[in-house]
Amino acid sequence: MTSNKKKKILLVDDDQSHRLMLKVNMTDKGYEIFEAEDGDEAIELVMKDFFDLIIMDIKMKNVDGITALKHIKDLSPSIPVMIMTAHSSVKTAVEALKLGATEYFVKPLDMDAVCHSVVKTFDYLELQTENKTLKERLKKEFEISSIIGKSKSMRDLFEVLALSAPSDATILILGESGTGKELIANAVHNNSYKKDKPFVKINCAALPENLLESELFGHEKGAFTGAVTKRQGRFELADGGTLFLDEIGDMTLSTQAKILRVLQEGEFERVGGDKTIKVDVRIIAATNKDLELEVDEGNFRKDLFFRLSVVPITLPPLRKRKQDIPLLAEHFLKRYTEKNNRLIRGFTPEAIDKIVRYDWPGNVRELENVIERTVIMSRENMINPETLPFSLKNSAKADNGTDVMPGRSIKEVEKELIINTLANTDNNITHTAELLGISRRTLYNKIKEYGIEV
Template sequence: MKGSILIADDEAGIRESLTIVLQDEGYDCTTVSDGKEAIEAINKRSYDIIISDLKMPNVNGIGVLEHALQHSSDTLTIIITAHGTIETAIQALRKGAADYILKPLDFDEVLIRIENLLEHKKIIQENKHLREQIDQEYNFNHIIGESEAMKKIYKMVERVSGASSNVLITGESGTGKELVARAIHFNGKRAERPFLAINCGAIPEDLIESELFGHKKGAFTGASSDKDGVFVAAHGGTVFLDEVAEIPLNLQVNLLRVLQEREVKPVGANQNISFDTRIISATNKDLEAEVEKGAFRDDLYYRLNVVELELPSLQQRREDIPLLAHHFLQKYNKELTRNIKGISSEAMSAMMSYEWKGQVRELENVIERAVLLSDNDYLLLEDLPSAIRDVDVAESDFVSMSTGKLDQAVQVFEKHHIQSMLKRTDGNKSEAARLLGIDPSTLYRKMERLGLSE
C-alpha cells in the first residue's frame, strides 16, 4: 500500500468515488460519514492522510482537524470545501491543515495533491531522523570519556560552541579532532547550516586552490562549470580545515586574506564573493615549530588560533580505555550482529597496558577485529593482536601509574560494567549480581561506593 487515508464526508457519492479512485492507485482507504465517526477512527489507528469535508453533522472538519493535530501529529489533513467557504478553508490552513480542495472534486488533482503531501511528509521524517542521528552522534552527552582531561575538553567545547570565533584543534592522529569539530558546530547556533570538512593534505596541490576558493567555468583545463569553494558553499555554517599545516606556503597568503576580509575570489573570476562561515582547523603538527621553520605563516597561525583545543592522547586518559572499549564492543556487536557479552579482565589489563600509538582510532579497530573474529562469549586475551598480548604488564606504564590514577581507572571500569549489567537485567539487582559473579549484598555496597542511584 502507498499510504493509509481516512475519508470523512456526509455525502455517500463523494466517499464512494474517492475510495474507488484512491484504492485503484494503491491506497488503503477507510470511510466515515461524519466528524464524530472520524474522531473515533483516529482514536483507533493512525493514518497518513485525512480527507475531511468542512461541513458535516455532529463535528465539522475543523473539529476533526484539531483532534487529529492533538492525537496524531504526523497525520496530514486535507479539507474539502465549497467556493462559498474559502475563508473558512484559509482558517483551517492557519490552524494546521496541510491543504484544501474545492468542490466539485477533480480526482486527478486530488491524486496529485496527495502524492505531493506524502512526498513532503517523507522528506520531513527523513530530516527528523537525520537530525536525531546528528544530535545523538555529536551531542557531547554521548561522547565517551570521564577522565579529567576529557572533562576539560567538554567545558571548552560547550564554551566555544555558542561563538563564531576561529578554533584550532591540535592533537595526535586518531584522537578525534573532526568529531570535536562537528560537536562544536552541531551544538552551536550554526547547527542548521552546512558543516563541510576538507582534508588539506589529501588534495593535490594544483586543485586545492579551486577546492578552497572555487572557480569559474573555463578557468583551467577540466573546469567545465562554475564551482563554489568550501567557504561559500558552507555560508552560514562551518568549514573544517583538517591537516591545515599541509596547505602550500604560496596559498597561505591567499587564505589569510580570505579569512581577514570574509570574501573570496574564485579562480578565473573578476569579482569577490562575501561569505559568513566559521573556520575550525586541525593539525597533528606543532604549528609554532612550523612557523619557526618558515613552513607556516605566523600571521595565518594567529588568525586560525583564536582558541586552541589540545586533545589528550589515550596515554593521558588511560582511565577512559574501559569505557571506550565497552562502547566499541556494543557498537560492533550491533553492526556485525554478534553477541559478545563483555571483555575479560586479562584482555582489559593488556589494553590498559598497551601504548596506543594510533590513539582511539587504533583501539576501535582492535575491538572491531576482535568482535568479528572471536568465537567466545567474552573477548579474551587470545582475541587481541599479538602486539597487545605480548605487552609486559608488570613493566608497563599502566602499573607504573600512580595509585590514585589506577584506582580511578578501576572505579570507572567497575561503575560502567555494573551499569551495563543493570541495563541488561532491566534493573534486577539479584540477576545483575549473578551475572557479575558476586553476592547481591556486595553489589549494593559497590553501588553505594560508586555513587550509583537506586
C-alpha cells in the same frame, strides 16, 4: 513496579554465617540468591552469569572487595554493587563509592535498611531503563556526537567545548592521528547556532596546491584546462555555516596567505576570476602536526596560526589518558557487537588489563579497529587475552610498557615510570606519589628535574 521475574542477587562474603543471615532475609523477600566466598569467585560468577545486584564485603581473604569491584565494574559497568564494611574502614567505603558502588552498609547490618535499599535500587533501575529507552529514541532522531571520556583532560575539554561551540570563534584542534579531532569538529558544529546551516569539510593534505585552491575558492569557467564550467568552492558552499579545514598543517604558504585573507576580510576571488566574493563562515581547523614548530621552521605563517588559534583545543594521546580506555573499549564493544549481531558480554579482567597497558600509538582509532576485529574474530561470549591481536598480547611489559631492559639508565626508567604513573592516575600528584612510594615533594622535584609536563 518490580517485574515478575525473580531478581538474582549475588552475596559475596567470606563469613558463612553472615551470608546465611542475608540469604534468609533476601529469599524471604522473593529474590533468588547466589553466593561467593571471595572476590575471585565473585568475578568468575559474574563472567558466567547475569546478576541484577551484588552485595559484597570489603574485607575478604584472597581477592578483596575493592579489587573485585574494579573488575566487576570493568566487566559489567551497569551492575549495581552494594558494599558492606566494618566501622573502621569507612575510608575504603568511600573509595568503593568512587569506583562505582551504589551504596555501603556498616556492619553489623541493619537488615531492614539493607532490604529497603535493595527494593529502592531495583525501582530506580526500572525507572532508569524507561528513561533510557525514551532518551535513546530521542537520540536517534537528534543524534548528537557521542564523545566518550571521563579523564580530567577530557572533562576539561568538554567544558571548553560547551563554552566555545555556541560562539562564532575560530577553533583550532590539535592532536595526534586518531585522537578524535574530526569528532570534536562535528560536535562543535552540532552544538552551535549554525547546526542547521551547512557543515562543509575539506582535507587540505589530500590535494595538490592548485586543485586545493580551486576546491576551496571555486573557479571560473576556463580558469584552467578541465575547468569547463564555473564552480563554487567550499568557502561559498559553507556560507552561513561552518567550514572544517582538516590537516591544515599541510598547506603551502601561498594557500595559507589566501586563507588568511578570508579569515581577516571574509572575502576572496574564485580561481581565474576577479569578482570579489564575500562569505560569512565559521572556521574549525585541525592538524596532527606541531603547528608551533612548523611556525618556527617557517613552514606555517605565524599570523595565520594566531588567527586560527582563538580557541585551541588539544586532544591528548590515548596513552596519556588511560582512564578513558575501559570506557571507550566498552563503547566500541557495544557498537560492534550490535553492528555484527554478536553476543559478547564484556572483557575478562585480564583482557581489559592488556588493553589498558598497551601504548596505543594509533590512539582511539586503533582501539576502535582492534575492538571491531576482536568482535568479529571472537568465538566466546567474553573477550579474553587470547582473542586480542598479537601486538597487544605482548604488551605485558612492566606497567604501561615501561621497558626495563638492561642498557637503560636508572634515570631514564624512573622518568618513564613517573610519566606512566601520572598518566594512569589522571595526573593526580598525591596518588602518583603514593603509588611510587615517595613524598609529594620528591615527586615535584623529579617532575621538575626531568621536565615532565603535567
